[in-house]
Amino acid sequence: MTDVTFSERHESSIREYRRMAATFRRSSSAMFGLVIVLVFLLMALIGPWIAPFPEDALGAVHLDNKLQPPSAAHWFGTDEVGLDIFSRVLIGARVSLQIGLIVTGVAMLIGVPLGMLAGMSGGWMRETIMRVTDIFLSIPGLILAIAIVGALGPGIINAMIALSLVWWPGYVRLVEAKTLSLRNETYVDAARALGAPMHRILFVHILPNCLSPIVVKASMDMGMAILGAASLGFLGLGAQPPYPEWGAMISIGRNYMPDWWWYSFFPGLAIYLTVLGFNLLGDGLRDVLDPRQRS
């Protein structure tokens, strides 16, 4: 019995993952989302190497080439200083991925422990955490983010800090609710009866059972955080031109509408598809991981 092979030991898990994969594959919208997200990840991974004009990402100037419509050489056209928009959109994917990962990651790191603490502790601790969360939730996220960036000064790092600071309350709410329902489960009582200390109950028994809704929310938030960062960029508070950030590109391209439509159209399309992709993926993951939460 001590010498079981890997496949024997994990037979049940493997079967479980196969079943999940089968459910996921059955949903065409989830697969569509997955494909978009994979393309986006691929762009972020190898964008700088496949971009036809990689030097255009940061501040080259080819004024003789400015505002060219889409063509074989410039698939998405060129902007007002002659930069290839296709290259900039490709390289911008990496910026967006970075923003999405950092913002959702920081939000989770703040929100999940606070939520578990609030759900498990009760009393004044819970009241304090939840009321602070309520205050953050009662202010529209983007407005608060604008205020924070306004105070810190525009820039992509500050935009990420601001978005992270407004993003965590959602996780507190989600995890607190889940913890409240889990802490009355018999297996949590059983763990206490076995003499498990609090941190072990939280991280071994509660957290793994909270994971499904967290993963679902995180995948949707990836899209929303990218959108949020693009909004800040559009308002001139996020990434500054000529940094190849999609929101900032639209912001300048807007001045050239509608005659030079490609300038803001292609970055916009990139944002649209990425957000759509992460949302569809999130929906699909919810169906697989958390079938009861479907609304």
Next chain:
Amino acid sequence: MLEIEDLKVHFPIGRDSAVRAVDGISLSLGAGERVGLVGESGSGKSTVGKAALRLLSPTSGRIKIAGVDITKAQGKALRHVRRKAQMIFQDPHSSLNPRMTIFRSVAEPLILHTRIRGRALNGQVAALLERVGLPGQFLHRFPHELSGGQKQRVCIARALALDPTLLVLDEPTSALDVSVQAQILEFLKELHGQRPDMTSLFISHDLAVVRFLCSRVAVMYLGRIVEEGTTEQVFAAPQHPYTRALLSAVPLPQGRQSGNRIRLTGDIPSPANPPSGCPFHPRCPEAIAGVCDVMEPVFEQSGAGTSVRCHLLTRNAA
């Protein structure tokens, strides 16, 4: 081994009322004794079980396990006691962490309290599962792949992992199919045979089960013990009208039904607002008007050797 003194567990509802789930219970279990705690649902018997292991904090009273007062124990002291006192829960479906394999669930107490790891751990867990009659193929499955009876066996294996001296069994068979119930009960009986020094508190609403497993029985009604004695005494000559009603409700084999079945009407009253006098008087077929609804009966010795809380006892003796 386990001493419960005047235990009260009240759950506050609103500002100044409380559900008196357990309202002054004293029960003492000697080493190796097997005591049954019976009562209808809502009588507070599960609350006693949870409070006995401090899964709930008692409102007042004292709980001692092996002479150690755990009423106010915290942190390390409490964990130390819990190593030797284990509980088996009613619903095996929810008492196993759905994200843990059977191996992990059974290994958990060993990981928490011992330094056994690696191969030794594998061997010990396999031995435990074998002891409760589960083959090794279940080791790396998840709980949802097992039947109710199998899960309950896993729970028993987990509870036995640390060789507990006290076991609280909270209706361990009532969520299972009848055929599986019998297997589990047989197993528990066998276990008592193998481990005669293990004390167990068996909580159940099923008198037949208690009679099969326990040497002593306490009958609970609305947060109090109304009758207590050895199993033979209580089953041969029940003194309290409630015990008589419970016993007459036990189905007999082959359709032999005793003619004088006592039927209780109505539900158990709300423990938030218990009736005056004897809490059982609104449903008691033998209630004495002017006595039972006014005065609270005291716990006293009956002629049959049991302790009973009923006015009829004094009335009949006089």
